Amino acid sequence: MTTTSPVEKAGASTATYVDQRLGSNKFLSRNLGKVFPDHWSFMLGEIALYSFIVVLLTGVYLTLFFKPSMVEVVYNGSYVPLKGIEMSEAYASTLNISFDVRGGMLIRQMHHWAALIFVASMSVHMFRVFFTGAFRKPREFNWIIGVVLVTLGLGAGFTGYSLPDDLLSGTGLQIIRGIVQSIPVIGTWGAFLLFGGEFPGTDIIPRLYSLHILVIPGLILAMVTLHLMMVFTQKHTQFPGPGRTNDNVVGYPLMPVYMAKAGGFFFIVFGIIALIGGLVTINPIWIFGPFTPDQVSAGSQPDWYIGFLEGALRMMPNWETNLAGFTLSWNILIPAVIMPGILFTALGAYPFIEAWVTGDKREHHLLDRPRNAPTRTGLGVMSISFYLLLFVGGGNDIIADAFDLSINGITWFLRIALFVIPPLMFVFTRRICLGLQRRDRDKLLHGYETGRVLRLPHGEFIEAHEPLSIKDMAVITSKTDIAPLPVPPKADIDGVKNKQFRKQNLRSKLSHFFYGENIPLPSAAEIEAGQAHVAHDAALEAPLASYEDADELRQFHGGVLHHPGMPETNAEQLADRKE
């Protein structure tokens, strides 16, 4: 018997009241018990979501004090070193937030840290989705939304970074002006329209402000909503494990476990950001001073997520061509416009490219282990290494300084490395994946190596092997071996020419490239024989270690119940098991 408290009674009547108007209980009945699989890497997306919420909350607070204006004022606040200096109202109000509003510095730093964590966790979340193949059918749309979100995140970060109008952020805007101006035909006009005339003008901060607090967050919010709705409808993917198939979801129900864990985690992320915001200085704009177009601080660095663009700009050779009297600045266009354009387009298109190459049209709800998709994993590591090299390039002056190297030397090294290291990383990663596959195969055939050496009665020495645990068995055998697409015929049996030959042939070749290197799983019979053999070995060792438990584990089949529709309650399951 459960008792109902007055609060619960009130809650129940509220639910009824709302239900009579919206039919909301139908939704609750379906979803309060919805099962969410658990894995540490699924928290990455949550971190992104929660830090975005922190960004929204702190951002609203900042708008109450910040003045998006480039009108020159004389600073008269409590930060002594800048007293009496002329600066824009934007910069003065940011100083005011930092030094004269109680808690203002905390909120400003929380906003900035949360923004950094937002972009970082989104990126790592994206890596997780990529390497586990979670972007495959039916989740391609959500992948694209994710790519759009990362792009918007960069835009939000850059526009926000520019608002305080300090020397560092102004330098960033100056670079943006140069980039926009380099675009053929429309660039000069584009820059004038953006800045309301020449650089710096007096319009850019108010314009960035409306983008930063309204347009971009609005778009992000819309995208995040879509993203989550799709996760909800399609249900979360899960890692392979005992009882987990492509047709079920194994995990904890929304009410209460997932709610408590995810809800609790929101407060953890929030709390950590507040702690960092209170303790760790970020973007000390009072040190940089107000912006003026003829000053720059040496060793100036953008926020980390812009680093790859900065690196690309630094590495690019100084090509410029004259086209019938017009100037084409490849030295800016390639690194700052074309390269990121290709990078983000390829990223968004990847699920479709892979699906076309593999001809895979099945739904996937069980995640791939990265080693079981060696080509994809290789491509991923290759791209990350490319990105990291650009990123390192963005800090070439700092590296030169720290290690006493010549900047020219580093730049030349990176220019070459950018074309050499990523392909090497691809080959190398694929090798490692295949090595891991081979090890998995050995485990299936010979069990675990224990490192214990046994002497058999007739004097032979063997290394004791242990049978695989149920969990490992499930995880390892989750691999699917897929044959590459066959080479297409040049003509059909009646001798009619295959008009699609070239396309099909390319596809078959790519498919061989994708699936070609693979260590197939042993057959069921081989695995059974192998594990029986291991069990036999283990029996020899029995006096040394008790294997009765192990046998019991293998007999055990009671952990997970299959139940179409609603899960049984945990209590029921526990009771069941005791019988």
Next chain:
Amino acid sequence: MTDLTTHGAHGSEPTRPGHLPVADVPHVLRVADTDPKAAKRVERQVSSMFLLSILLVVAFVVAYIGIDKSTVVYIPVFGEVGASTIALGLTFGASVLLIGAGAIQWAKKLMPDVEVVQMRHELVSPADETAEAAANYERGKEESGFARYKMIRRTMIGAMALFPIPLVIMLRDLWSSPVSGTLSPAEILSTTIWKKGERIVTDATYLPVRPEDLPVGGLVSAVPASLQEVQHLEGNLNARGKAAIILVRMDPDEIVSQQGDGWDYQGILAYSKICTHVGCPIALYEQRTHHLLCPCHQSTFDLANSGNVVFGPAARNMPQLPIGVDSEGYLIAMDDFSEPIGPSFWERSK
């Protein structure tokens, strides 16, 4: 209990070689599951976290009121920080964190830790619903006559296509030429306020410069004397962004070449300060090599040799400003720059 070996039966995946029926790993009971005392302990633990969170909010309010905002404290590792910021951050952060920690501890230790299973449902709509949707579409098409009324269809598509045009056109006045539309952006970018006879003054103090003020090897950042007034009139920093220059002095014998004959004055050279790459201001000068290094992307220019690019992504020389002295012996410009300064643009050499 449902049989676990039926996995493959309703699977959309082909039965794979080597795929064995699987079972769950056994559930290990936690101490709190079996020992009521342990459960009680966890209960106390969780509620003390929530209680502490409450107390920290009280501490936050005390710190907000009590700590002067200008007090600075030194904390190892973090350095000099505002006492108020630290206290507010610690109390607020910890109070929020504890709510989370309590909830998670509660979930982990007291709520059931047995995973449950739910079946997925096919995403694709049942055939009859798809058919119904298609039928509804056909009915709509038929009733509206969309297929029959060709003229309506075409004019409507045309009208819809033009609908965004006004919205885009109205962006045109994001910028309009100050002199009632007479100057194009390219023209504006191509000139600065330097002109013949314009005095060169230091950039912060606006003091005119005599050649003697500048030692060999020295560098001075400078602007036109009229800048202050122009800046005041225009109410922006645009003129400064284009007119900023650097003056360097070297031994006249060391000058290999210049952009114009006699554009120096007794070894004093004036160059634009705005990098020809994407426009950062430059003032890192190495007097031994006469190299000027841009801090943004490390383009390096040789000031003794027409400001040529010796390294980095910039494609063009730093533009040189011809200089001389006036009757009072102060440095002046002899002309404006002969080409647009700063980053390139499409029409720059037109």
